[in-house]
Every structure is written in C-alpha cells, then in structure tokens.
Amino acid sequence: MTTVEFVVKLLLQKLSDLLIQEAEFLSGVCDQVEWLQAEFRRMQCFLKDADTKQEGDERVKNWGRDVRDVAYDAEDVIDTFVFRTAILKRRGFVGVVKRWAFIFNKLVARHKLVSEIERIRNKIRAISESRSTYGIENIGQEAEMSSTRLRLQDWKLTSPLDQEPDFVGFEKDLEILVARLMKGELCRCVISVVGMGGLGKTTLMKKVYNDTRVKTHFHSSVWISISQEYGVRDLLQNIVNCYKVISEEELKKLNVIQLRHIISEYLKEKKYLIVLDDVWTYEAWDVLKDAFPNMNNGSRVMLTTRNKDVALHADARSQPHELGFLNDEESWELFCKKTFPGHVNSCPQYLEKLGREIVKKCHGLPLAIIVIGGLLSRKEPWEWENVHKSISWQFIEGEVKISCILSLSYKDLPYYLKPCFLYLGIFPEDYEFHAKKLIQLWAAEGFLQQRGDEMLEKVGEDYMKELAQRNMIQLAKRSSSGRIKSCRIHDLLRDLSISEAKENMFLHVVHENVGVSYTFRARRLAIHHNALREYTFLKSFTPRLRSLLIYTHEVDEMLGRKPDKFLYTGFKFLRVLDLHNVKTELPSEIGALIHLRYLSCTKTWLKRLPSSIGNLRNLETLIVTSFYNIQVPSTIEKMQQLKNLHVTSAGADVFYVSWGVIEGHPRLDWISNLHTLTRVKAGKWMEGCLGKLTNLRKLGIGLGEGEFDKVFFESIVHLECLQSLFVAAGSKFPASASFKSLFNLHKLHLQGELEGLSESCEFPEKLSKLTLRDSYLRRDPLATLEKLKSLRILRLLEYSYIGVEMACSAQRFLQLKCLHLERLYQLEEWRVEEGSLPSLLHLRINYCEQLKKLPEGLQHATTLKKLELWNMHPLFKARLQEKEGEDWKKIHHIPSIDIHYME
Known part of the structure; x- marks a missing residue:
C-alpha cells in the first residue's frame, strides 16, 4: 500500500508542476486540475491509514490497487498534455495563418485535457463509493502512526558502513578450506563450497580468498562472479581483463575459443587460484574449464554453488565442502552484532529471552539473522513482540523458507525507501552498481524528496545509507572522502525486490x-x-x-x-x-x-x-x-x-x-x-562561460596544446564549489598553474608535464586525493606532497616521477590511507622512515621494474591491511617467500597480500 501512497505523492508533485509551468496553456481549465489535485490529496490521507490495515485484508489491497490505477491514468493524461504543448511551443508561429493554427491547436489540447479529467473524475467517484461496497469506509478516520515509522535511539545507528561483513561461526570451515588449497595433490583440482542461498558461501569464500597464507601461496588469483544470467564471452573477457595481457580493443575482436586459449596460455606457467562464485549449472563450468590448464603445479579452482550435483560434475574426485547452519550461540552472536552494532554490552538483559526466540525462528541462516537484526536495530524494545509474532516460517522439503522474514523487512521500510528498494531489481544478478548512478536514477524517477535547500544527491546518499543500515543492500566500496561508492544486493533480496515490484506494477x-x-x-x-x-x-x-x-x-x-x-x-x-x-x-x-x-x-x-x-x-x-x-x-x-x-x-x-x-x-x-x-x-565555449558555472562540483577537461590554458586558469578561481578536478595538459602545465584558490577541492588529477611541484603547483588545504600522471618530475615529489596534511589517497602513475630514489619522512603522511605507485620505471630505491605512513591501509605497486626490494620501514606500518605487488622484478619472488625471504618480516603482519610477478 505504501507503494501506492508514493505513486499518489509523485502525481501530486506533477500536478503542482503543471499548474506552475503550463499556466498559459491551462487558461480556463485550472479549476479542473486543482480539483484533481485536491481529490488525490484526500486519497493520500486515506492511504496513510490503509497502510496499517492492509495486512491480511484483501479488501483494502483491492481498493489500493484501484487508487494506483487511477493515479497512473491521471499521470498519463498530464504527460500527454505536456507532450502536446511542448510540440506546439517548439513549432511556434510566424504569420497570421500559423498564428491561428497555433491558437486552434492550443484550444484542442485544452479540450482534450478537460475531457480526460472528467473521465478521471468519474473513476475517482467510483473508487470513493467502493469503500462502502468493500466495507472499509472507516479507513482514514484514525490518525495513529504506523509502528514501522518509529525509530530506535540514535546510539544504535553508530556502526560504520564500511566494516567487513561479520564473520561468525565459519572459523573451522576457513581452516579446512585453506588447508585443502595449500596441500594435497599437485594436479589441478576443484574445491567446491555447497549450501543454500543466504548461508554465507560467498562471505566464507572471500575470507579464504583474502587470507594471507593463500595470497602468498599462489602466483595468481582471480575472483569471478557467475550468477544465473551469465554471458560466456563476458566471463572470459573479465578474466582476461584481470590479467591485463591484451588491450581492450584487441579483446573485443576475439571469440570465445580465442579467449579461452589466451587465458590457458597465460596460466600454464603459474600456480593459480580461480574462484567462481555462484555457479548454477553444469554448462557454466563446461564453458570455462578448458581455460584452466592442469600443469601439475598445485593450481586450484574454487567454486560456490547451491547445487551439489554441479560441484560433483566439476570434479567428481573432490568432495564438496557442505556449509551448515549456525548453532544457537553463533546465531545469537551474529544477531547481537547486527542489532546492537558498536556496543560491547550487546543485548539488554530484559530483551534477551525474546531476542533468542526471534533468532531461533531464523534456523541458523545467516542472511535471515542479518536482515531481522537490521530490522530490530531500528525498533523500540516494545515493538519486538510484534515482530516476533509476525515471523512464521518453517523447513519445507529440506530448505528454509525465508521469504517471510525478507518480506517483513521490506514492509518495515518507510514509504520513501520502498520505491528505492524495488528499483534495485533493474540491475542484473551479482551486479556491483555505482552509488552515483543509482542516485541519479532515483532523482530522475522522482523518488528523492527535496529537503529545504539540500542537494538531492545528499538526500540520495542518506537513503542509501539507511538501506545499508537495514542490511537491505551490501556496501562494496567507499570513495576517498568516505562516501559510498558502490553496492550490491543479495540474490534473495533482489528476488524479493523483483517480486514485489511486479506485483505492484512498478x-x-x-x-x-x-x-x-x-x-x-x-x-x-x-x-x-x-x-x-x-x-x-x-x-x-x-x-x-x-x-x-x-x-x-x-x-x-x-x-x-x-x-x-x-x-x-x-x-x-x-x-x-x-x-x-x-x-x-x-x-x-x-x-x-x-x-x-x-x-x-x-x-x-x-x-x-x-x-x-x-x-x-x-x-x-x-x-x-x-x-x-x-x-x-x-x-x-x-x-x-x-x-x-x-x-x-x-x-x-x-x-x-x-x-x-x-x-x-x-x-x-x-x-x-x-x-x-x-x-x-577545452575550446571557445570556455571564454566568458567556464568561470560562471559556479555550481560545478566536478570538472574534467583536456587543455590540448595550451591554446586555452590562460582562459582555464583564470576561470577556475571562480569555481568555489568545485570538489573534484581532472586536468590533462597537451604537453606541459604553465609555470603559473595554481589550484590553491579552490578551497573545497578534495580530488585532483593532473596529467601532463610539471616543471616541479613546489614551483609550478600549489594545492588547497582540503585536498584528500591526488593523482599525477606523465608529470616527468625529476625531484622526489614526496618531499613536497608529504606536507599536505589532509591527503588520504596518493597515486603516482606512469612517468609521474623519473628519478631513482624516493623517501617518506618520519611523522609525515599522517592521514594517508592509500598509496599507489605505478610504472615508475626508473625507481630503484624507496625509503620509509619509522613513524611515516601511520594510517596506511592499502599499498599497491605495479610495473616498477627497477625496484628490487620493499623499504625496511614498511614493517612499522602496522595499520596496513592490503598489499598488491603486480608485475614486479623476479627478485621479489625469493625475497617475499613466506618465513624464509629477506622481506617477509616487512609484510608478514599484512592480512591481504596479492602478488603477481613479471614473466
């Protein structure tokens, strides 16, 4: 019913816009449009009450469908009128004949609108009378607030969104799978994890895949999501892209057989690990298996599947690892983490008995526990009993029917979040959708409610955060500024969104x-x-x-x-x-x-x-x-x-x-x-124009050969709202280039030659992400960049520095969390003093071919969570050998290590 309420709300907004924007064309018919507006406002009041009474009452549901249909009809009438008037405006008129034709067509458009509104009025009268027929005439007379609108105290909402998925109850499974990967026969074998949807197969596999022991054991590792809607060519292209062995243009010219051959040839000399997540059919394995050669070197393929027969088909000699349900204590631990995030004392004693009864109804299924925990985290304690009574599910033919719990969480969403959740069904299965794109789509659909002068993008971000806090979506990546960058939705929740969307004709x-x-x-x-x-x-x-x-x-x-x-x-x-x-x-x-x-x-x-x-x-x-x-x-x-x-x-x-x-x-x-x-x-369009785009938040521009350099740098000083800037110079940046006046700039990407950082570029204080490429700096850039106190991400890419030495000074780069060094072909030595990089989480070094060892000071970077070394000098292989290599002591504390050596 809440979906119907939202449909009516969007219609009311459209009617308001029509009255404002088409005042000239509505002359003489405004009264009819205003009547329509008033009637739907009254319906909206009834819908608020109907929402609390629709559960189990088919009469109320039918009445709601009638309201939805007439609202859709009214929307069609409005859009048709706007379409006709837009055509008339575009044609305009010149001369007497065309002027009279214009007036005549305008009158025709008005007449049609009046006729259509009268048809809608008759439908509305019938719907109003049907309330008596259905025996639901009392709805709308009560003003009680739905319990789903209430919120728990703010202290329950303090958990960070970017935390790792809670890993509870799979510790033994983790050790078993790690051992199977690293030990056993040398021939390539397939290790499968089998279990029903929502059991945690992907969560467990990610833990195995990112385990330091696994990362250092294999020369190459790749993760590929399959899903039911896989495309063979896409899957193979994704694998080739992971290895970066050919260009994008070459890749598009290859057929499936050629792609399989390229992957096989690349993997022949490597001890590799391939993870295939969510394999549904025999065919999915059959089309991929020839790409994974058996060179008797200990290579492994892992797959997750809901079908044990698929696992046995992939490798009949390898016993599938069947994932079980969580026991009572594990279930309770996971529930407390999700319901009371960030609190040591966890569940209050007076709620524990009822909480355990709710958890028991989840039958140890992690997804169900996570979703119900997300629901209760926003409920007042006195509402828990209502939730407990609403859960009625059981084992059916060996599987748990979880649709009730998932549906309960959907119904608990406030009305403004329901269409946002249903919209997630537009993305293919296992799709990682960008937050910005989704927010732009929500805005285009009219789902985001204006809050004063606040930007709609901020409203959309808040909606997304709330869905994540409710565990209705899964956070995938964050941006350098901490904003949500991309998300996923669990298969079962996606199925729910599609099912509900179809039922509501959404x-x-x-x-x-x-x-x-x-x-x-x-x-x-x-x-x-x-x-x-x-x-x-x-x-x-x-x-x-x-x-x-x-x-x-x-x-x-x-x-x-x-x-x-x-x-x-x-x-x-x-x-x-x-x-x-x-x-x-x-x-x-x-x-x-x-x-x-x-x-x-x-x-x-x-x-x-x-x-x-x-x-x-x-x-x-x-x-x-x-x-x-x-x-x-x-x-x-x-x-x-x-x-x-x-x-x-x-x-x-x-x-x-x-x-x-x-x-x-x-x-x-x-x-x-x-x-x-x-x-x-850059072009003539910038002259007298660029500096006036004062609402710009993000700008990316190519300056060419310098013809418009002066216009550009004179213009950007006026762009005070600018937060992200990408500038590519045709050859080199002018000596006068400066960005210091851009007080709100957080991200800066410069591509082109710089004479020297301290001389030619000045950076704003708030800068948190800096990327340099083709800068051809001859002096160590870190000596200047380490003074940027807000810097969180630094990327020194291809030819940004052509010197042989770099150094990170003590007590510098205090906020830096991510450092990326790529294609610094001349770099031979990198020093890190103790006390430098105290906040570093992610270090990636790629194609720095002359660099022979990691800096000593890296062992003091105790915050480092992820290390990636791609296409480095072969000497690294011996130096990073587990427990035996000279550099092992520098990295043994890092949880996730991904190493790919040069041929």
Whole structure:
C-alpha cells in the first residue's frame, strides 16, 4: 500500500508542476486540475491509514490497487498534455495563418485535457463509493502512526558502513578450506563450497580468498562472479581483463575459443587460484574449464554453488565442502552484532529471552539473522513482540523458507525507501552498481524528496545509507572522502525486490527464457543480457512506459540496425533511457523524448550527438561513453535543467582514449544547475562561460596544446564549489598553474608535464586525493606532497616521477590511507622512515621494474591491511617467500597480500 501512497505523492508533485509551468496553456481549465489535485490529496490521507490495515485484508489491497490505477491514468493524461504543448511551443508561429493554427491547436489540447479529467473524475467517484461496497469506509478516520515509522535511539545507528561483513561461526570451515588449497595433490583440482542461498558461501569464500597464507601461496588469483544470467564471452573477457595481457580493443575482436586459449596460455606457467562464485549449472563450468590448464603445479579452482550435483560434475574426485547452519550461540552472536552494532554490552538483559526466540525462528541462516537484526536495530524494545509474532516460517522439503522474514523487512521500510528498494531489481544478478548512478536514477524517477535547500544527491546518499543500515543492500566500496561508492544486493533480496515490484506494477524484469505478458502494465522495464533478440515484443507494451533499461551484450542486435524506427518514437513518456553497446548513431528522433530526465549510452561507437538533443529541456543527466571523440552540439545550451554531463571513454584506459568536443560557442553559463562536466576538450565555449558555472562540483577537461590554458586558469578561481578536478595538459602545465584558490577541492588529477611541484603547483588545504600522471618530475615529489596534511589517497602513475630514489619522512603522511605507485620505471630505491605512513591501509605497486626490494620501514606500518605487488622484478619472488625471504618480516603482519610477478 505504501507503494501506492508514493505513486499518489509523485502525481501530486506533477500536478503542482503543471499548474506552475503550463499556466498559459491551462487558461480556463485550472479549476479542473486543482480539483484533481485536491481529490488525490484526500486519497493520500486515506492511504496513510490503509497502510496499517492492509495486512491480511484483501479488501483494502483491492481498493489500493484501484487508487494506483487511477493515479497512473491521471499521470498519463498530464504527460500527454505536456507532450502536446511542448510540440506546439517548439513549432511556434510566424504569420497570421500559423498564428491561428497555433491558437486552434492550443484550444484542442485544452479540450482534450478537460475531457480526460472528467473521465478521471468519474473513476475517482467510483473508487470513493467502493469503500462502502468493500466495507472499509472507516479507513482514514484514525490518525495513529504506523509502528514501522518509529525509530530506535540514535546510539544504535553508530556502526560504520564500511566494516567487513561479520564473520561468525565459519572459523573451522576457513581452516579446512585453506588447508585443502595449500596441500594435497599437485594436479589441478576443484574445491567446491555447497549450501543454500543466504548461508554465507560467498562471505566464507572471500575470507579464504583474502587470507594471507593463500595470497602468498599462489602466483595468481582471480575472483569471478557467475550468477544465473551469465554471458560466456563476458566471463572470459573479465578474466582476461584481470590479467591485463591484451588491450581492450584487441579483446573485443576475439571469440570465445580465442579467449579461452589466451587465458590457458597465460596460466600454464603459474600456480593459480580461480574462484567462481555462484555457479548454477553444469554448462557454466563446461564453458570455462578448458581455460584452466592442469600443469601439475598445485593450481586450484574454487567454486560456490547451491547445487551439489554441479560441484560433483566439476570434479567428481573432490568432495564438496557442505556449509551448515549456525548453532544457537553463533546465531545469537551474529544477531547481537547486527542489532546492537558498536556496543560491547550487546543485548539488554530484559530483551534477551525474546531476542533468542526471534533468532531461533531464523534456523541458523545467516542472511535471515542479518536482515531481522537490521530490522530490530531500528525498533523500540516494545515493538519486538510484534515482530516476533509476525515471523512464521518453517523447513519445507529440506530448505528454509525465508521469504517471510525478507518480506517483513521490506514492509518495515518507510514509504520513501520502498520505491528505492524495488528499483534495485533493474540491475542484473551479482551486479556491483555505482552509488552515483543509482542516485541519479532515483532523482530522475522522482523518488528523492527535496529537503529545504539540500542537494538531492545528499538526500540520495542518506537513503542509501539507511538501506545499508537495514542490511537491505551490501556496501562494496567507499570513495576517498568516505562516501559510498558502490553496492550490491543479495540474490534473495533482489528476488524479493523483483517480486514485489511486479506485483505492484512498478517494474518488470525480462531475462533469458522468460516470456513477456501481453497484459504488462508496469511503468518500468529492465531487459537483462540477451533475453530477447528481437525488439518487436516492445510493441506489445503500452506507451505508458516511463523507464527502459537495457543491459544486453549488443543493443543493436536486439533492436535491429536502425532502432530509431520504434525505440525513440514509441515511448514518448520515457523519463529514463539506459542503453549499452550501441553501435549506430543516435537518431534525431531522440529529441522527441521531452520527458527524459536521464539518458545514458555506454560502451558505444558514437561519434556525434544529434542537434535535436537540445530539445530535451527536462534532461538532468546525460552520460555517453564512446571509443571515439564525441561531437557535442551547441544546442546543449538549451538544456537548462542539466546537472550532470559525462562524456567519457569506453576504452580500458580512460585517460587517453576519447574526449567530448563541444561545437561552436554555446552559452553553457545558462545551464546554472550544472554540477558535473567531465571529459570535455577545452575550446571557445570556455571564454566568458567556464568561470560562471559556479555550481560545478566536478570538472574534467583536456587543455590540448595550451591554446586555452590562460582562459582555464583564470576561470577556475571562480569555481568555489568545485570538489573534484581532472586536468590533462597537451604537453606541459604553465609555470603559473595554481589550484590553491579552490578551497573545497578534495580530488585532483593532473596529467601532463610539471616543471616541479613546489614551483609550478600549489594545492588547497582540503585536498584528500591526488593523482599525477606523465608529470616527468625529476625531484622526489614526496618531499613536497608529504606536507599536505589532509591527503588520504596518493597515486603516482606512469612517468609521474623519473628519478631513482624516493623517501617518506618520519611523522609525515599522517592521514594517508592509500598509496599507489605505478610504472615508475626508473625507481630503484624507496625509503620509509619509522613513524611515516601511520594510517596506511592499502599499498599497491605495479610495473616498477627497477625496484628490487620493499623499504625496511614498511614493517612499522602496522595499520596496513592490503598489499598488491603486480608485475614486479623476479627478485621479489625469493625475497617475499613466506618465513624464509629477506622481506617477509616487512609484510608478514599484512592480512591481504596479492602478488603477481613479471614473466
């Protein structure tokens, strides 16, 4: 029911916008629109009460469906009217005849709107009368607040989101699996972990995979997620990408057989570990197994699966490791960690008996315990009894039915989070989705509620944090500033989101071998992988569709070589269009999609955006990635709602491949809402414009050969809101280059030659992430950079430094958490004094071919959690040998070590 409440809320917002933005065209019909607005406001009041009474009452559910349907009808009427008026405005009029035609068409549009509103009014009257028919006329008369709206005290919400998943009860399993990996026969064998969904197979496997003993035992290790919706070519490409043996362009030319051969040849001389997570079928193993050669050197393949037969099929000689349920005490320990995070005393004594009874109903299944713990962490103690009574599940045919507990957590979500959770079903299984993208999609759909002058992005971040605190999503990565960077959703929770979304006509997901109902009425459609090769099935859907997201390998294969015949004209109400792997040019017809808020075309071969893109006056986010330099028409100056413009590379190396070229001299300063402008080339458009984009938070620009250097550096001093800046110089940065005036700048990426850090560049005090590339510095850059007190991430990449020595001084780099040294080909010695790098968590060194040993002072970096050494000198192999190597004492305290040696 809460989903219906949200549908009505979005409709009310749309009605308000209509009255403000279309005042001229609504002359004479405002009363009807205001009546509609008032009626839906009254319905909204009834819905708040109905939400508390719908459980188990089919009459209330049916009434809610009626309200949802009429709200959808009203939305269609409004969007149709806006579409018609937009066409009239675009055509305008010149001369007497066209003027009279314009007036006539405006009157026709009004008449149609009045007629449609009258039809909606009749439906609303029928729905109001049906409350008596259904015997539910008393709803709306009580003002009690739903218990699901209440919150637990703030002290229960203090746990950090970026903590490792709680590891409880699998200690013995960990030791058994580590031993099986490192001991036993030399021939390649498959070690399988078997168990039902939600049992913790992936959590255990990650613990094994990241174990220091395992990392140092194998020369090469790779983690690949399979899922039910795998694509063979994608899987093999992902493995090749992990080894970085060929370029992205070469990779795309290879077929499945060739990809398997490349992987096999690369692994022949290595003791490797391959982890295949979530294997569902025999076929998934059969298409991959030939890529993993048996060289009798102790190599291993590990896989997780819910099907024991799949494990035996992969290696009949190897006994699958079957994961059991947690015992009572382990279950209780996990429950307390999730329900009372960050508190030593854990569960209060007066709640323990009831808490243990709730835990007992979870039957030792970790996912169920985690989800119910997340739910109770936000409940008042007196509400626990209600939760306890709501849980009624049992073992069915050897498996635990957990849908009740998961559904309970969904129903407990506040109304503003429900559509956000349901929307997660758009992503394919095991997909790691970027937080920024999801927030932009939520904003385009209208899910984010404005809170005063606060930016919607901040609202979206808070929504995501709350979902994570409730354990409805899993945190994957954080940015340098501590923000959530990417997330995942557990398979079972994803299934729940898809099921609930389908029932509420909110979203429909199409995947392989699943047919499409011709009675489909959902407002959003997501197509995963190669679900359907033909696009003709789309014609069976009504034009009600508001969002179309296609995650296939080849969009053009599915839509045909000229998709503009239908895709860009058949769905005139689209707010979100997300396409991948488009080879053809975008047609001019895309300009007809005037309702679009979000447009993304990624991994494309586009060379130019059509000038009609300027007609998308409501567009907020435009993302295009291509293997070519993209021509951006000057008509973008008309898109005054645009907040995010990303024109990025689709290649493997995002710093060298493609740029957006803005044509002409558009007035971008008119786009006052612009927050993000990335990967564009410097040009005439900057003159008198760039310095006026004062709302910019993120900017990425290529300066070319220096023609616009002066304009750029004179302009950026006015960008006081700028938080992230990427600048690529054509050759070298001017001696006068300075960034010190950018007080809010947190991230800075400079690509191009610098005469010297202290002379040519000044950095702002708040800088927390710095990347240098092609700087050709001759003096040790650390001597200057160690003075940046807020620096948390430092990346010195290819040719950033061409000297032979570097040193980290004592009591310096106090905040640095991540240090990345890559392709410093001349570096021979690196010294770290004791007391330096006291906060370092992650160290990565890649292709520093002359570096023969690790610094002595590294042994004092006791905070270090992860060490990656890729393609280093062969001498490292002996020096880092466990317990015996000269450098082992420097790294033995590091939990996760990943080493790949040069051939």
